[in-house]
Amino acid sequence: MDDSFAYAPIARRGTIGELYPWPHWMKEIFQFVWFSFLRYIRPRYYMHLAYSAQRAVEENINLPFIYFLDSGRSALVCALRALGVGAADEVILSSFNCPAVIDAICSVGATPVFVDVNNRGGINVDDLERRITFRTKALLVTHIYGIVEDLSVLQAIATKHHCAIINDLAQTFELLNSPKRLHENGDISIYSFGAEKHIHAWGGGSIGTHDAELSKKIQEVVLSISIETHLARYCLERFLYYIRFYLYRTLPRVLILNLHTHKSSTDIVVHEQITPRTIHPFQLFLLDQKLKTYPAEQKETIANAKLLEEKLGQHMFLADARHSNSHLLYATIIVDPEKRFMIARRLAKDGIQTTWNYVPLYYYEAYEKYQKGEYPSTERLWKQVLSVPFRYPLTRHRVQEIAERILAHIHED
Numbered sequence: 504m505d506d507s508f509a510y511a512p513i514a515r516r517g518t519i520g521e522l523y524p525w526p527h528w529m530k531e532i533f534q535f536v537w538f539s540f541l542r543y544i545r546p547r548y549y550m551h552l553a554y555s556a557q558r559a560v561e562e563n564i565n566l567p568f569i570y571f572l573d574s575g576r577s578a579l580v581c582a583l584r585a586l587g588v589g590a591a592d593e594v595i596l597s598s599f600n601c602p603a604v605i606d607a608i609c610s611v612g613a614t615p616v617f618v619d620v621n622n623r624g625g626i627n628v629d630d631l632e633r634r635i636t637f638r639t640k641a642l643l644v645t646h647i648y649g650i651v652e653d654l655s656v657l658q659a660i661a662t663k664h665h666c667a668i669i670n671d672l673a674q675t676f677e678l679l680n681s682p683k684r685l686h687e688n689g690d691i692s693i694y695s696f697g698a699e700k701h702i703h704a705w706g707g708g709s710i711g712t713h714d715a716e717l718s719k720k721i722q723e724v725v726l727s728i729s730i731e732t733h734l735a736r737y738c739l740e741r742f743l744y745y746i747r748f749y750l751y752r753t754l755p756r757v758l759i760l761n762l763h764t765h766k767s768s769t770d771i772v773v774h775e776q777i778t779p780r781t782i783h784p785f786q787l788f789l790l791d792q793k794l795k796t797y798p799a800e801q802k803e804t805i806a807n808a809k810l811l812e813e814k815l816g817q818h819m820f821l822a823d824a825r826h827s828n829s830h831l832l833y834a835t836i837i838v839d840p841e842k843r844f845m846i847a848r849r850l851a852k853d854g855i856q857t858t859w860n861y862v863p864l865y866y867y868e869a870y871e872k873y874q875k876g877e878y879p880s881t882e883r884l885w886k887q888v889l890s891v892p893f894r895y896p897l898t899r900h901r902v903q904e905i906a907e908r909i910l911a912h913i914h915e916d
């Protein structure tokens with residue numbers, strides 16, 4: 504694949520933290536050290552903190568049966584196992600998707616089946632009807648960019664063909680005052696609290712259902728997991744990720760020719776075999792803490808998204824998406840594919856880091872064998888999308904500046 508489609512250029516000024524904010528990282532590291540000491544010094548108090556955090560999070564998410572894991576991808580693997588998905592089965596997912604989703608399907612030995620997208624980046628219903636077979640055991644719905652799919656339509660199709668729906672809410676986060684929760688749809692819902700997501704709890708995840716029978720199966724799967732999360736390693740890896748961007752900005756170009764952060768991810772040669780791990784008590788503690796401050800931060804993010812929409816108008820991908828009951832994870836504009844790399848490079852020079860998600864999954868060596876036929880809408884969409892920073896703690900002033908630079912570069916030749 505041409506490099507100019509493979510990855511967005513890295514901003515030599517500016518920061519990746521604007522795109523994937525981690526505002527209180529220093530405080531969290533101190534809290535982690537304190538939490539780790541407590542485990543040895545006052546184990547009962549440590550357990551009490553973890554237990555009460557878990558209760559508070561459960562209340563907040565408000566799913567009747569919910570279990571916690573180290574990550575969203577582990578939650579997906581557990582969901583597939585609880586549904587009894589195995590080697591003889593097929594699982595349908597959109598081809599315009601995060602690699603972690605297909606990795607989960609491959610990890611249980613099932614066959615992923617790609618479906619084309621619709622004009623909202625979601626599942627194309629006509630194509631879906633064509634691709635369901637008697638082997639289809641589940642439909643994995645991912646609400647890309649936080650744009651919520653029409654789950655009632657997908658549910659009707661799934662029911663007709665006796666397949667389950669896994670409602671992957673990793674990229675959504677509901678407006679907390681929404682009367683109907685997104686997790687009321689589908690058979691099993693999962694959340695991710697990874698670094699790029701709405702709430703970053705050092706990579707946690709959860710799985711839940713409203714169905715008591717299914718919950719027993721999920722419980723069985725989750726209770727069989729005995730491997731603990733390496734939280735210190737998670738934290739270190741995250742730091743290395745940011746440090747690579749920092750070095751790229753700081754060091755002379757000649758020293759960092761091999762440091763291009765995105766390059767390694769543009770060709771996935773083998774799928775990641777996901778081994779689910781238990782959630783770390785500190786992840787629960789963080790999650791509880793972050794859910795408390797989230798409503799205020801969410802307000803800021805929504806106001807920033809609204810400002811971008813006002814400024815960028817028809818360039819925004821689905822400006823109406825904020826009217827659903829989840830707000831966006833990515834603020835994405837649609838640009839001419841021929842100009843995308845140039846616009847991203849000029850924004851990078853202005854110190855504005857951009858990204859593009861996703862390269863269709865069948866472009867990666869590890870997944871190309873699952874390509875069956877054509878995906879015309881995916882082909883049209885993926886080269887046009889360009890996501891820009893907008894989330895809290897960005898100020899309105901900064902978002903305005905970003906919008907102005909985007910407009911200037913879109914209209915430049």
Ligand SMILES: Cc1ncc(COP(=O)(O)O)c(C=O)c1O
Pocket residue numbers: 574575576577579601603604645671673674695696697706707708
């Ligand atoms: C739609 C979707 N589902 C699941 C995941 C996996 O979540 P995690 O990174 O917490 O494993 C991701 C992101 O990585 C995602 O974008």
